[in-house]
Amino acid sequence: MMLHTYTRILGYLIPLILIAAAMAVALWRG
Amino acid sequence: MKYGLPQALFWILGFLVLAMLPAAVGMTGELPPGRGFWIELGSLLGFLGLGVLSLQCVTTGRFRWFAAGFGFDNLLLFHKQMGVFALVLVLAHPAILIAADPVFLEYFDPRVKFFRAVALAFVTAASLVLIATSLWRVTLRLSYERWRLLHGFLSLAVLFLGLGHVLMVDHYGEPLWKKGAWILMVGPAMYLVVHSRVVRPWLMRRHPYRIVEGRPQRNDSWTLVIEPEGHEGLRFRAGQFLWITVGDSPYSMQQHPFSIASSPTDRRIELTVKNLGDFTGWVKNLKPGTRAWLEGPYGCFHRSPTESEGAVLIAGGVGVTPIMSMLRDARDRGDRSPLILFDGNTAWEDVMFREEIAEMAEQMNLKVVHVLTEPPDHWEGETGYIDEELLDRHLPQDREKYEYFICGPGPLLDLIEPILRKMKVPARAIHTERFDMV
Numbered sequence: 495m496m497l498h499t500y501t502r503i504l505g506y507l508i509p510l511i512l513i514a515a516a517m518a519v520a521l522w523r524g
Numbered sequence: 525m526k527y528g529l530p531q532a533l534f535w536i537l538g539f540l541v542l543a544m545l546p547a548a549v550g551m552t553g554e555l556p557p558g559r560g561f562w563i564e565l566g567s568l569l570g571f572l573g574l575g576v577l578s579l580q581c582v583t584t585g586r587f588r589w590f591a592a593g594f595g596f597d598n599l600l601l602f603h604k605q606m607g608v609f610a611l612v613l614v615l616a617h618p619a620i621l622i623a624a625d626p627v628f629l630e631y632f633d634p635r636v637k638f639f640r641a642v643a644l645a646f647v648t649a650a651s652l653v654l655i656a657t658s659l660w661r662v663t664l665r666l667s668y669e670r671w672r673l674l675h676g677f678l679s680l681a682v683l684f685l686g687l688g689h690v691l692m693v694d695h696y697g698e699p700l701w702k703k704g705a706w707i708l709m710v711g712p713a714m715y716l717v718v719h720s721r722v723v724r725p726w727l728m729r730r731h732p733y734r735i736v737e738g739r740p741q742r743n744d745s746w747t748l749v750i751e752p753e754g755h756e757g758l759r760f761r762a763g764q765f766l767w768i769t770v771g772d773s774p775y776s777m778q779q780h781p782f783s784i785a786s787s788p789t790d791r792r793i794e795l796t797v798k799n800l801g802d803f804t805g806w807v808k809n810l811k812p813g814t815r816a817w818l819e820g821p822y823g824c825f826h827r828s829p830t831e832s833e834g835a836v837l838i839a840g841g842v843g844v845t846p847i848m849s850m851l852r853d854a855r856d857r858g859d860r861s862p863l864i865l866f867d868g869n870t871a872w873e874d875v876m877f878r879e880e881i882a883e884m885a886e887q888m889n890l891k892v893v894h895v896l897t898e899p900p901d902h903w904e905g906e907t908g909y910i911d912e913e914l915l916d917r918h919l920p921q922d923r924e925k926y927e928y929f930i931c932g933p934g935p936l937l938d939l940i941e942p943i944l945r946k947m948k949v950p951a952r953a954i955h956t957e958r959f960d961m962v
Binding site for chain 1: 536540543547558559562564568569597601602612941942951
C-alpha cells in the first residue's frame with residue numbers, strides 16, 4: 495500500500511524523523 | 525506483487541535505520557569531547573547526508589528486488605524527495621559548522637589544503653547540479669540520455685568524495701573498525717550504480733532483440749514490434765513496462781521506459797509510444813532489423829494472482845497502453861471476470877485501439893466507457909473528464925470488490941485516487957502508473 499499521496503507524506507516524515515534524531519544526539523553530545 | 529502495510533513499514537523502518545547507520549557508527553565507542561550543540565549537529569547532518577545519499581542508489585527503481593512492491597512512480601517520487609533532502613543535508617552540514625565556528629571555512633580554502641578544498645567545492649556544486657537537473661530536466665532542455673549519464677557520474681563522484689571526506693576528517697574515526705564500517709556501507713551503494721550502468725548492460729548483451737515492424741497509431745503514436753533473437757525473450761505480466769535501448773550495443777545512449785501493449789502470451793513484444801517530441805517522436809524512424817535491448821520487466825501495475833471480483837481500468841490518452849496488455853491478456857486467457865474500461869481522450873479520432881477494444885467488448889465480459897473532452901457532433905457517449913459523478917454512474921454496486929488500475933498523466937491520477945478512497949475502495953486495490961514519471 496504505497497499510494498502517491500502516502501509516499502509524498504512519507505517523503506516529508508522521514509526527513510523530520512532523521513533531523514529530530516540528529517538534534518537529540520547533538521543535544522546529548524553538546 | 526504490491527506490498528501490504530507490514531512490508532511497507534518494514535522497508536520504511538529499514539530506510540530509517542540505514543540512513544542513520546553512518547552517524548550511529550560515528551557515535552559509537554570512545555568519543556572525543558563534545559563541541560557544543562551546533563557543531564555536533566552540523567557533523568551529524570553530514571553523516572546523515574552520506575546515509576541518505578547511499579540509499580538513493582537503491583531507490584532508483586532499477587532493482588526489481590526492491591522496486592517490485594512499491595510501484596515505479598511512487599518509488600521515483602520518493603527518490604526525488606530524498607534527493608532534495610540529501611541536498612539540504614549536504615548544504616546544511618558545512619553551513620551550520622561554519623556559522624558555529626568560522627574556522628571550518630578552512631575546509632574550502634585551497635591555500636590550506638588544495639585538493640580537499642576543490643573536492644568539497646565540487647561535491648557542493650555537484651549536489652546542486654544533481655538536484656536541479658532532476659527537478660527541471662525538461663525546462664533545462666536536457667535530453668533524458670544526457671541527464672542519465674550526468675546523474676550516474678555525479679552521484680558516484682559525490683558518494684566517493686563524501687566517503688573520502690568522512691575517512692579523512694577522522695574526528696569520530698577511532699578505532700579503525702569504524703572506517704571499515706563506513707566503507708562497507710557506502711561501497712555497496714556505489715556498486716549498485718556501477719551495476720546498473722555497466723554490469724547489467726554487459727549481461728544484457730547475450731539477449732539481443734530486433735525491431736521487426738513499426739506502424740502508426742492514432743493520437744500521434746507509433747507501435748514498435750520487437751522479437752527476441754536466439755532466446756526465449758522476457759516473461760512479464762500484463763501491465764508491466766520495460767526499458768528499451770536501441771543500437772548495436774547495450775551501452776547505447778537511447779534508453780527509455782515504455783509500457784508493454786502486447787499480451788504476455790505473445791512472443792513478440794509490442795510497445796506503443798506517443799510522440800512527445802523527444803525519443804518518442806524519433807521511434808518512427810527506426811527501421812525493421814534495428815537491434816534493441818530490453819531491460820525488465822518492471823512495475824507492479826498488474827492483476828493480483830488471487831483474482832479479484834473484476835477489474836476497473838481507467839486510462840487517460842496513451843495511458844491505455846498497459847491496459848491494452850491487460851485486456852489482450854484477459855482475452856487470450858478466456859478470462860470471464862467483469863472488466864470495466866474508462867478511456868478518457870480529447871477527440872474520437874484520438875482514441876487508440878478503439879476498433880480492437882470494440883471487438884473485445886463483444887467477445888469478453890467487458891464494458892467500455894469512452895469519455896471525450898471535445899466530442900464530435902451527435903456524440904451520445906460521456907463527455908468532459910472522468911470524475912466522481914461519472915464513475916458513480918457506471919460502477920457496479922459491489923465496486924469495493926474490484927481492483928482498480930489507473931494509468932495516465934499525473935493530474936488524472938491525483939483526481940481519481942481520492943475519489944476511489946471515498947468510495948471505500950481499499951488502498952491496496954488501487955494501482956497507479958504515471959506515464960510522465962521520467
